Amino acid sequence: MIAHSVDDPFYYLHNFQQVLDWIELRYADLLNEEERAFIRQFAEQPRPARALLVRMVMRKGELFRPSKLAYAEIGPTLAALQPLLELGWVSNDSLLSLEQLFQLLRKDEIASGFAAQLSRPRAAKAELYAQLQALDLAARPLHDWLPDFPEPIVTLRLQALCDRLRLLFFGNLYQDWSEFVLADLGLLRYEQVEFSExxxxxxxxxxxxxxxxxxxxxxxxxxxxxxxxxxxxxxxxxxxxxxxxxxxxxxxxxxxxxxxxxxxxxxxxxxxxxxxxxxxxxxxxxxxxxxxxxxxxxxxxxxxxxxxxxxxxxxxxxxxxxxxxxxLGGPPQPRRARPAAGLIELQLPAQWAELGVEQAVRLHLEAQGGQVHYVENTLFNSLFGLLCWEAIFAPVPGAFFHPFQSAPQDLHDPEFQARRRALFADCLGQLDDGRYRQTIREQFRCKQGLQSSFVFWQMLDESLLEQALACLPAMHLKHCFERLLEDIQSNRAGMPDLIQFWPEQQRYRMIEVKGPGDRLQDNQLRWIEFCAEHGLPVEVCHVRWLEPSA
Incomplete structure (x- = not known):
């Protein structure tokens, strides 16, 4: 899709039209008659009417005061509304409940319009509502509520239809039209994947x-x-x-x-x-x-x-x-062995608690030598995402279907890896022959800032990347990446909080930090057990706060 500059005052209208074109091209057989008619009729309307409709669709709610819909590029609001009223896409005579009225009107408008019914017209707006609510007033059109109100209340009647269109485009309803604006501003950028039919x-x-x-x-x-x-x-x-x-x-x-x-x-x-x-x-x-x-x-x-x-x-x-x-009355069973991780016990100044327990431990360990980073789940996921970028964003049929995806839609399917078996084999094979460092560096440079479910750009700078590549053995990375692929949903979390590098010695250790009263969670235990099994250095650090002496 073409990104439109936000310098174009009608950028939002162009974005909306692109969605309609995209849907008509790829989902024509799924559209019902109402949706087809809307797409056809929308293109026939004057630009001010189309723009105003899109403005309403992209705003919150379905009720609007025309005075709050003033946009320089659209011009007179009431004139732009007229074609929409004639089509029935908006209405100006909908029934309004007392609650809806209070959401739209100012306190002074309510106090003057309902003066006869209010015993305390100067009260706070919430109290005015309570006074009128006690009268059990039924919903009615605005002109029945307030005959002399200077403007209509406009109801958008297409929200359900536009939600269906948005669902067809995104495949979900948690993404909305702001995706386009953020992309136009360059705040969110996505990998461009070829879409199959x-x-x-x-x-x-x-x-x-x-x-x-x-x-x-x-x-x-x-x-x-x-x-x-x-x-x-x-x-x-x-x-x-x-x-x-x-x-x-x-x-x-x-x-x-x-x-x-x-x-x-x-x-x-x-x-x-x-x-x-x-x-x-x-x-x-x-x-x-x-x-x-x-x-x-x-x-x-x-x-x-x-x-x-x-x-x-x-x-x-x-x-x-x-x-x-x-x-059930069976014999006592032996307790499960704790994971074989090293143990660090620290007493740190109580005032350091304001930093957070992880940052306090980071400062303490760094003072003893090495480079310590608070990475939790971000570092290994990011390295995996960079090395396996081409496999993750491969144009597998059905995996990508709109331009705002940070991951394939089958990411958590049991067959995710199997569908890309050869691609992942090539990516992980680079850990065997040493090519992985060059690939990770190239992807870090070329894909910088592109949205990915694995790569945490705000955390991963060049210094941390180079320390990781220098100190993390390829076989340790391979073990971790293979574990990720076994169950991405479960295994992408639970990794130790801190990592400490000694670049001169090309070694590292991971540290899971626990404050007073905190305990290891199940996914953390699984990662620690995995690290111990495969020889990855990991330790658990328990912190107590040392109160200053009187």
Whole structure:
């Protein structure tokens, strides 16, 4: 797509038209008659009307005062509104609730317009609302509320349609029109990937409907609708689209978590078996345990243990099975061994706590020599993203379908690596023959600032990069990168907080920092165990704050 300069006053209109052209080219068979008619009629309208409509679409809400829609490039607002009113794309006689009216009007306008109904017209706006709310006033058009109000209230009637179009373009509803503005300003830049003819997230009209329904269900949870009602809606949604199935599983998992927080074990046990989320089976066992259904929990845990999905389940079952055996009257089980990591115990000045425990430890260690960086999950992910850039952004059919993607849409699919097996083999093979340093440096220079789910540009400067390339053995990087590819969703987090380099000696160590009362999380334990198994130097640092003597 062509980026338009924000110096062009109609840049937003050009961006919107590009989206319509993109959708018409790639999703024509998924459009309904209303959407086709809108795309056709939109192009026929005067430019001021088109521009004003796009301005409203890109703003928050659906209700507007024309006086708040004043744009120099558009000209007189009421004139620009007229074609939109004739088409029914906006209206000026919609029913307005008291709450909506209060959101649009100033306090003085409310006080003068409702003077007869207000006992205390000079009160704060919130109190004015309380006074009128007590009258239980029904929704009505603006002219019935305030006959002499000097301007109409305009309602945008196309929001649902534009949301569907936005969904078709982005494949989601969490990205919005601001992506274009940020790209036009150069604040966000994306890798340009060639799109194949079948590069579509949504493949049939039913996919559009299901994506919208899943989004609505998520909103209903946030609005406090009873979980059982939301679950019934989610259970009625089915698709063979892998992307939508992941979203459905993620939503079900969230519903299960909500049910647990409410202590509704029966509902949680109804939800988790329907979710393909990687932690759903473990949560199901945990709910059986918390509801004291020991035998059922042990039976399911034993079944999962026979064919665990990955290290996450192995780790959780190592704790659960012995505990459940004890509950069922079995013999005591040996405690799980702690990971074989070195231990650092520090007492640091209490005033350093203001820095944060990680930065306090960084300063302390750096004073003893070497270069210490607070990197957590950013460094190894970034090095992986740079070395494997060409594999990650390969134009695999269906992986990229719009120009604002920081990762392929199948990134968390089980087949992600398999679809790019030869590409990843070539990338990781460079760690065997020494080519990796040149590749990482070239990608760091050529791809600088391009959005990536792996590369943290704000953290990775040239100095840190060169220290990492000098001190991290290629085989250590390969072990870490292979682990990432085994389960990107689970393994891209949990890495140690700090890394300490000694460039002259070409060595390093990683340090996981824990403040008073803090403990290692499961994903951190898995990384520490992995490092110990493969000979990567890692230590755990426990910090106590030393209060100054009186």
């Amino acid at each position: 079948d590069s579509r997230a949504l493949r049939q009209r039913g996919d559009v409907d299901m994506a919208l329904a899943l989004h609505r269900c998520g909103e209903l949870v946030e609005q406090g609708m009873p979980l059982a009602q939301v679950l019934s809606e989610v259970e009625s949604l089915h698709s063979d689209n892998p992307w939508l199935l992941r979203r459905r599983s993620r939503l079900l998992y969230q519903l299960g978590q909500h049910s647990e927080r409410l202590g509704d074990w029966n509902l949680a046990l109804r939800i988790y078996p329907a979710s393909l989320h990687p932690q759903a089976r473990i949560r199901q066992i945990r709910v059986l345990e918390r509801s004291e259904q020991w035998a059922q929990a042990f039976e399911l845990a034993s079944e999962v243990a026979r064919q665990p999905a990955g290290p996450l389940e192995v780790q959780a079952l190592a704790r659960m099975l012995p505990r459940l055996q004890r509950k």
